[in-house]
Amino acid sequence: MERKRIAIVGVGLIGGSLAIQLHEKKISSRLIGVESNTDHAQKALELELVDEMMSLDNAIKNADVIILAIPVDKMVSLLPEILNKIDQQIVIDLGSTKEQLIQSVKDHPKRGRFVALHPMWGTEYSGPQAAVKGAFENKAIILCNATESDKDAVEWTKKVFQKIGMRILEMDAAAHDLHAAYVSHISHITSFALANTVLEKEKEDQAIFELASAGFESTVRLAKSNPAMWAPIFMQNRENVLDVLNEHISQLKKFKACLEKENEEYLLELMQGANKIKRIIK
């Protein structure tokens, strides 16, 4: 496939990791970074994640494709502005929520140039130094409301992410946001809340540090995630997240009731039910 000039807006964990892939898979002829955080901009250049940094306006002029990897609240304000300024460039977003964003450009005359994506990959770290080689490979990527995008834009986008090694799944924005609440957003809420629980209850840092096993680290690691990235995700997907959070609290209350009533039989039943996750997560 013909290489393109690609601008990445937000060269952090996601944008930086994608930049590595776009270069390695020979998809980009030139990688332009747009980054409002000057420390991140400098670091991204040092790490050679992108070839050069530009202002957003210059990047739009000099790129064939503009990829947005910024917090989802900034995405909603920036995407319509970018669509106002483009000619025939393809604009792609990689955000974790989709309904509000797609709604924000629904009637835009350039709507067709925009392709909405959500790669199911991330880590609890952030910034360009968190970018990972080989990220996204063998992971799923969700393409939302593809029929609202121009055919050429969708075709190019699919080819690119297939070349990177991702499985493309198509669904509408509402279904995406619902599933994302279940399989990603709630995990982050529980992890943040667990960290606060332990920090509140366990006053001896040294004890946590010395005793924490892999199990604890595994359930709490997402609590290290970037609040500036996650708060807007939770707010944009608040109805779905609230729905699953309410269910989660009521599930925890079942465990609580078992312990209060010393009902070991029901406790075993709850845990055997939870074991069914094995049929999905090996």
Add this chain to the structure above:
Amino acid sequence: MERKRIAIVGVGLIGGSLAIQLHEKKISSRLIGVESNTDHAQKALELELVDEMMSLDNAIKNADVIILAIPVDKMVSLLPEILNKIDQQIVIDLGSTKEQLIQSVKDHPKRGRFVALHPMWGTEYSGPQAAVKGAFENKAIILCNATESDKDAVEWTKKVFQKIGMRILEMDAAAHDLHAAYVSHISHITSFALANTVLEKEKEDQAIFELASAGFESTVRLAKSNPAMWAPIFMQNRENVLDVLNEHISQLKKFKACLEKENEEYLLELMQGANKIKRIIK
């Protein structure tokens, strides 16, 4: 150090993993397994985790050291019986709760031969096939109420687990159970409850399977743990677990209130608080 004949009662995840280490580190001259589950007994022999299987009574007669790696409810009923039958053998337990067990043999004439340990290692898998080479290395192990054990028994035990590569921490049983609730037991409860939440809300297994990212897997993996092992742990440590579970539910309710009231400022504050876990878990 002189090699000893060691009996392992319960050759599953923990007992099997320890058996591998006892052999590799040249601590055992002979490894005797005691296993009530006949499938596990056969599998443990096939995997050569132990040299032979014996009844508990024969194992007690033929071993210098008896190590218990069975569910904590079985531990409480079996330990006094074993102490009744031993001469000068050392008896070690590796259970995840300590107060009730230590209480159960407090006034036993052979109390001194018993050493109470809890290695801070495990996985969500169980049975002899789950035994892992190199487990325990560079992990912490808690030695409880060491002053109630005979000096020679404590000294031998410390040497063994140091040779295996573990950091030995000493504390009393009450402190152990409290810390264990914070840094291990609550992680299992939240993970079990999260699995039930997602299985309840997400009726499409295929969607979870296709979309689940590493973050979801990380927070939910402990839900695959063995209920027969974990229910007795939660029951024995129910007061501490209830205490931390109540705190966890109230932390989750803070997230819920933020979403309900669209209070992004407080949401950010909660997440920034949770980020402080970074100072402990790198």
